[in-house]
Amino acid sequence: MGTAELRSIHIHPVKAFRPVGLREAVVEPWGLAGDRRWVLIDDGGKVVTQRQRPHLAPAVAELLPGGGLRLSAPGHEPLTVPVPVPGTTVTVDIFGDKVEAVAAGDAAHAWCSALVGAEVRLAHMDDPATRRPVDPAFARPGETVSFADGFPLLLTSLSSLDSLNSLIAEGDRAEEGPVPMNRFRPSVVVGGTAAWAEDDWQRVAIGEVSFRVAKPCGRCVVTTTDQDTGARGKEPLRTLGRHRRFGGSLVFGQNLVPETTGTVRLGDPVTILE
Numbered sequence: 001m002g003t004a005e006l007r008s009i010h011i012h013p014v015k016a017f018r019p020v021g022l023r024e025a026v027v028e029p030w031g032l033a034g035d036r037r038w039v040l041i042d043d044g045g046k047v048v049t050q051r052q053r054p055h056l057a058p059a060v061a062e063l064l065p066g067g068g069l070r071l072s073a074p075g076h077e078p079l080t081v082p083v084p085v086p087g088t089t090v091t092v093d094i095f096g097d098k099v100e101a102v103a104a105g106d107a108a109h110a111w112c113s114a115l116v117g118a119e120v121r122l123a124h125m126d127d128p129a130t131r132r133p134v135d136p137a138f139a140r141p142g143e144t145v146s147f148a149d150g151f152p153l154l155l156t157s158l159s160s161l162d163s164l165n166s167l168i169a170e171g172d173r174a175e176e177g178p179v180p181m182n183r184f185r186p187s188v189v190v191g192g193t194a195a196w197a198e199d200d201w202q203r204v205a206i207g208e209v210s211f212r213v214a215k216p217c218g219r220c221v222v223t224t225t226d227q228d229t230g231a232r233g234k235e236p237l238r239t240l241g242r243h244r245r246f247g248g249s250l251v252f253g254q255n256l257v258p259e260t261t262g263t264v265r266l267g268d269p270v271t272i273l274e
Contacts, residue, residue, distance in 0.1 A: 004270035006206050007158060007191040008181075011035040013069055014061040014122070015147045016049045018227065019182060024265040027209045027258050030128040030144045031152035032187055034063045037128065039092060039101070039147040040112055040120045047094045047147070048120050050222045055230040059115060067124075071111060079111045084124055092123055094147060099132045101125050134257060138214045143257055151214050151255035153187040155198060163195035164252065168239045176235035182227045183236065184219070184252055190270045198254045207268030211256040218249030 010019040015036045026033040038061065040048040050056050059073040064080070072078040081104050089100040101123035103109075108122040125131055125146055134143040135150055145152050161181055168177035181189060188206060190198075201213045219240060224232050240250035 004190055004192040004272075006188060006264060006266055006268040006270060008186075008189040009264065009266065010182075010185070010187060010189075011063070012061075012185065013063045014038040014040070014059070014071075015047065016040060016053070016056045017059045017061045018057065019185060020061075020063065024263055026263050027153075027261050028128070029152070029258055029261060031146045031148055031258075034067070035187065036147040037067065037125045038069060038104075039094070039123055039125075040116065041090070041092050041123055043119050045091050045093045047092060048116060050225055050230075051220060053116055054222075054225045054232055056116070057225055057227045057230045071108070073115055076111065076115060079107060081105070081108045081122065084126075086126055089126075090121065090123055092147075094132075095149070097132060099125070099147075101131070134214070138255075139257070152258055153211065153256040154185070154217055154253050155188050155190065155204070155211075155213075155256050156181060156184050156186040156253040157193050157195070157198055158189060158191045159193055159195040160198065160252065164236055164239060164244075167243050168235050171235075171239055171242070173233070173235050173238055176233045179223075179236050180227070183223045183225065184217075185222065186253060187256075188264065193270070199251075201254065201272055201274070203259070203273035204256070205269075205271040205273055206264045207262070208260075209262040209264055210259040210273060212259055214255045214257050216246060216249065216251040217253040217255050219252050223252070 009022045009025045062070040067083045069081045084102040090103045092099045092101050104122040165178035244251045
């Protein structure tokens, strides 16, 4: 294998929308700057994701200076959404966690509801340092996370994807492969490692920033969703179920918690600390 290095960086300004590729990103204690600070919620406050609404996949949220958004999607006029003024909060139910956030204005409400085809609100996490702790079963005191599924960053590797796609090609749904990396919605993607090497990592440094590997990432139906069209198939969950089942989870990638902050850049060396 070659030298392990950072090959791509992605943020998702609105959870469930398309990723945005970056050349560099600031690592904050709760994740990459600008990542998943915005979320859609239904009229009961529950988070709306591609799990329920796969047609959200093509929607784009461009992060603007100051943290606002420019929303766009096929068939919808673009909309600029400013960061809402701090004030009254709404309660967001994200997989059972109750998190306070600030709702965007009426224009965003109307645009997002038209996109989803149901009444939803767009909400912003105003203070990620205090709003949502990391799962205490895997966290250290004071660690927090944005509206990511559970942890500040998700790391995946190109060699593991190649191995998975080889397994898909050998299976009975070979026509659904190869699957691209965007199905897994990672924060950072590394190259130059052996397939599945990340299973054994406990601590890792990317350039100047160090991370703790909290736990493997259990995968859901979103991985079967074409991120260009919203169409769904059976892969890669079918193959993960045969080859990557650990306990009750189908695993691809590792969840990270930052130990330090700083900037990560494409081409940064990836060093296995433990």
